Amino acid sequence: MTLLGRFTVVPDGTVTTPQGFRAGGLHCGLKKTERNDLGAIVCDVPAAVAAVYTLNAFQAAPLRVTQESIAAGGRLQAMLVNSGNANACTGEQGLADARAMRDALARRLGIAEELVGVTSTGVIGELLPMTKVLAGIEALPEKVNAAGGEDFSQAILTTDLVKKVICVRVNIGGREVHIAGAAKGSGMIHPNMATMLGFVTTDANIESKHLQQLLGEATDSTFNMITVDGDTSTNDMVVVMASGLAGGEALQPGHADWEDFAAAFRHVSEHLAKAIARDGEGATKLIEVNVHGAVSQEAARAIAKTVVGSSLVKTACFGADANWGRIIAAVGRAGQPVNTETVDVSLGGITVLKQSKPVAFDEDRAEAYLKGDIVQIDVHLNMSDSGATAWGCDLTYDYVRINAAYRT
Template identity: 65%
Template sequence: MIETSVCVKLANGSIVTPKGFKATGVHAGIRKARKDLGAILCEVPASCAAVYTRNQFQAAPIVVTKDSIAAHGKLQAVVVNSGNANACTGEQGEQDAFEMRTLTAQQFGLEEHLVAVASTGVIGEMLPMETVRGGISQLSPTEDEQDAFGFYEAILTTDLVVKKTCYQTMIDGKCVTVAGAAKGSGMIHPNMATMLGFLTTDANIDSEVLQQALRTVTDRTFNQITVDGETSTNDMVVVMASGLAENEPLHPGHPDWDKFFQAFKSASEDLAKAIAKDGEGATKLIEVNVHGATSEDDARMAAKKIVGSSLVKTAVYGEDANWGRIIGALGHSEAPVNPRTVDISLGDIAVLKQSEPQPFSEEEAKRYLQQDTIVINVNLNIGDFSGTAWGCDLSYDYVKINASYRT
């Protein structure tokens, strides 16, 4: 099976499926009852790459993770807590994040610079360090699937479901696995906050090449989802590559590069879509495909503008084929459009062709909009580039969740 496809999805795969990885999740006590501290540990110092929030207020754990990766471009462990974002916590917060790194390094017998730190939760409150210290001393990662599941749980906040994925492909005749876990039900939820993504792979690949690939993949996946158009202080995606699959080093000129890239992108896209679908209060996943744009950037920007529109989101929630809102959002984007050449369809139902309204059956459209996943296709008909973005509808529950979370 693997040989005939670019890559295959492993329904039972997990972040410990790639060779060399262990994981765990525990209840330290930062949150009342749920798991709140997790770690991924690699047998060897792994090649690594990371992307961070563009928010100008970057949280303390981001400072620490950047410091670690800057040292040698390698990571061997990542420690993550939920329940407290350690953001806007000043000097003390930074000291706390560095202490998390030190303690985790000691617990696993590693050099400090091989440890990344991530946090998610309430902003502006100090980490309960006694609790965190006790939690770190309990961390004992294994290759057991149950422990991987413990990690998935430990990183959640307002999420309703765990988010995981796993792909395999053949590279140089070796089986290479890419897996990932994520949390997030919105771009920013300063109460119970943030999007975090963790990818593991046993591919043999240099950190620099991995960083390039991560940036490209992130632009097409994690950066193309939006729940409420906002960006947390703590967003982070980290990937670790153990190299234990023993393929020849991967780079864009490698004959099997496309297979690796596809597995990497598929894993990231799965996690990104899972986050969008689990958006706070969401009842539907919305996918917007923009074709015929003058550049890929423009296509992605236009798709994201549409999927981020409060009025498109409420119309989808209301199962209302209100294409005027799609046009409104598109015209408000900075991507160039020709107001006379736009096609729009909801799934297969054409509602606008060459900017002229098309007759369509409201009942058929309503039936389509009752699905779990709504696909909006837009063709600008002015170029050859395409882009996709994912989001969710805007429901009463989004307001409910966010109106009263902190108090």
């Protein structure tokens, strides 16, 4: 167990570690290979819920159905997910299909339809093969159990290479409370939410409105601060379900342990966000850009995202080339206040620019650093005291290979 301030990471924890959650997955035939492509998280009780959705105008059908469910009763007891087909840009039929998926799982679980949410990821614009999907949903509850967190994590992946899972434990009023998360990312990842799928479970006793507040704040500084390729998906969302089964006094701002819970929640979000960035399509490394000394947090965030999203910065990191000119060019085009005479830039602590003037540095040392798995870029604007961090990945031959041949 790793100690991180007031919370600890639970080794091998999954979305079923928090009390009251079961999960599972199976292969129903949406993916060509025998990998899981249908999964669900099921709670023993109707869970408090919070969600954030893509800002893409073409929001996919399942997101609309999930919104309908949450609007109806403010709680969810099951989240159904499929990969391999996004059910986006599929018109009225797509919406009917998403509702049919929700209704089928609700029937099979013996719960109300509005307690089920649905999400999908995969190719846009193709109708779901509903015979396969409905057969899969019929079989799914048998696969859903307390040990099914791994199978579920597998079911949400598309071109992802690794599962993205985390679980933390935090002491709230003397009780053990868990927060766990699983995410899917890889491509079509960009700031402004919901450029991914994220599932967070917790046994905390917390109302939906406070959960939504926490999720909103965490999203701004984690999920919305990652980019893989600048493309915002039609489908993506993060949903949090709180079973409340850890008991105790309800968590809300003002609760003695609120900040600890918030920190733990933020850690789960940040872990998942960074895992998505690191596993971006074709990526060989995680890039972390820290902006310091900006005039506002908004400016710091915009600059950090612009740098980490620059194709030229990304290819330079892939090539282990300490080409800081590309970093400074990205800072300069972010559309934010910059004093062009006072900028410092360092790469893994190696200063390459000081007060906007090039600093002689050891190129071999810089190259060795850039060949590592993590590249940390620090940009200090020396204007005021706002800062932000963004995460991304390098742009590689494999990104091109994966995306030039994804659909065919």
